[in-house]
Amino acid sequence: MKNKLRRMLGATGGTNEKTIQPERQEEWTEEQAAWRDRGAEILTFEEEWIVRIDKRFELEERHGKRSFKEAHDSLQLPHPPLGLDVPLDRIIFFDTETTGLKGAGTTIFLLGFARFEGDSLLLRQYFLPHPHFEAAFYHHFLEDIGDEVKFVTYNGKSFDWPQVKTRHVFVRDRVPKLPKAGHLDLLHVCRRMFRGQEDSFRLGRMEERIGHEREDDLPGFLAPMHYFQYVEHQKPEIMDGVLKHHATDCLTLVSLYDECNRLVTHREEALPAVRENIAVWLADLKIDDQSVSHFERASELSESGWFRQGLLNKRLKKHEEAAACFKKSGGFLSYIELAKYAEHIAKDPELAYDYTEQARQLLERGHLLASRKERLLQQLDHRSNRLKRKCRS
Numbered sequence: 001m002k003n004k005l006r007r008m009l010g011a012t013g014g015t016n017e018k019t020i021q022p023e024r025q026e027e028w029t030e031e032q033a034a035w036r037d038r039g040a041e042i043l044t045f046e047e048e049w050i051v052r053i054d055k056r057f058e059l060e061e062r063h064g065k066r067s068f069k070e071a072h073d074s075l076q077l078p079h080p081p082l083g084l085d086v087p088l089d090r091i092i093f094f095d096t097e098t099t100g101l102k103g104a105g106t107t108i109f110l111l112g113f114a115r116f117e118g119d120s121l122l123l124r125q126y127f128l129p130h131p132h133f134e135a136a137f138y139h140h141f142l143e144d145i146g147d148e149v150k151f152v153t154y155n156g157k158s159f160d161w162p163q164v165k166t167r168h169v170f171v172r173d174r175v176p177k178l179p180k181a182g183h184l185d186l187l188h189v190c191r192r193m194f195r196g197q198e199d200s201f202r203l204g205r206m207e208e209r210i211g212h213e214r215e216d217d218l219p220g221f222l223a224p225m226h227y228f229q230y231v232e233h234q235k236p237e238i239m240d241g242v243l244k245h246h247a248t249d250c251l252t253l254v255s256l257y258d259e260c261n262r263l264v265t266h267r268e269e270a271l272p273a274v275r276e277n278i279a280v281w282l283a284d285l286k287i288d289d290q291s292v293s294h295f296e297r298a299s300e301l302s303e304s305g306w307f308r309q310g311l312l313n314k315r316l317k318k319h320e321e322a323a324a325c326f327k328k329s330g331g332f333l334s335y336i337e338l339a340k341y342a343e344h345i346a347k348d349p350e351l352a353y354d355y356t357e358q359a360r361q362l363l364e365r366g367h368l369l370a371s372r373k374e375r376l377l378q379q380l381d382h383r384s385n386r387l388k389r390k391c392r393s
Contacts, residue, residue, distance in 0.1 A: 139174070
């Protein structure tokens with residue numbers, strides 16, 4: 001595909017042979033007029049031009065099972081780790097379409113975002129009609145989003161935004177600097193929240209959680225082929241399926257953010273396993289008060305969940321509660337923690353020794369890497385010997 005794109009670049013030439021500053025309808029090229037007839041804007045920069053397509057949605061409109069107003073309200077709640085500490089119009093639900101998946105030769109040909117403005121949601125898409133018009137492409141995009149933004153993406157932290165930065169290098173002498181950008185990647189959020197509940201974390205799979213079903217959707221892997229056909233024939237209808245697919249991606253980000261937000265803030269009921277995942281995630285982020293709340297609202301926990309709740313209580317110096325959680329967990333790591341509790345908090349070396357031996361039995365029956373098992377057994381031997389000496393004294 002990259003070789004085909006290079007051939008097209010050579011065919012269209014590296015210089016602009018047309019006057020790309022139409023002021024009257026008769027000055028539009030046939031290609032530009034076709035876009036204008038479809039309601040798009042033609043934006044110019046120097047001797048280059050791009051296409052910008054806007055669509056506004058009323059807050060009462062829906063994408064999936066909830067309205068955009070519900071997402072609008074979610075964005076204004078203070079709730080780490082999903083809190084976005086910028087004004088509402090600086091929150092950009094952002095997605096791109098590219099000619100490939102990686103490499104300096106990969107070109108972004110469509111990028112856009114959804115953003116709340118006043119009492120509506122703006123969906124804005126930027127289309128690159130010719131690969132050598134990237135200066136105009138990034139000039140208008142960067143001018144529109146401003147100096148300080150927070151991106152909400154799906155795998156955008158490791159793909160979409162790094163790809164923008166890579167392409168920006170080629171035009172940085174002619175276009176604005178990249179903004180100071182924060183990032184919330186919903187892929188990582190969903191992996192933490194729905195771990196063990198999903199066998200795939202594709203965005204399409206997450207759409208099932210927000211109650212949205214795509215109809216006549218163009219698969220994303222076909223988008224580059226359509227773009228190459230467009231570059232060859234300059235007919236806007238070739239891009240219809242790609243534009244629709246990209247627009248749906250952006251709107252899905254809005255509704256998916258609201259879905260995750262509701263689970264974190266307890267405004268939506270969750271399965272015990274999801275509640276446990278959220279509690280563990282928040283504990284890892286040391287957002288302890290919210291982690292405690294999620295653990296308490298989980299009607300049941302796994303062995304791992306009881307262990308993590310025990311560690312959280314231990315960190316909060318709630319030693320009796322921690323010991324109760326470790327007993328319910330019952331794994332060898334939990335018995336090691338119980339041995340520590342008995343020795344250092346309860347001051348009962350005999351009980352600590354018993355817990356250590358129970359940990360040893362579980363460890364010997366467990367399936368671990370031989371090197372790790374050997375290391376843990378050596379640590380238990382050291383603990384047992386020390387506790388024996390304490391019991392004798």
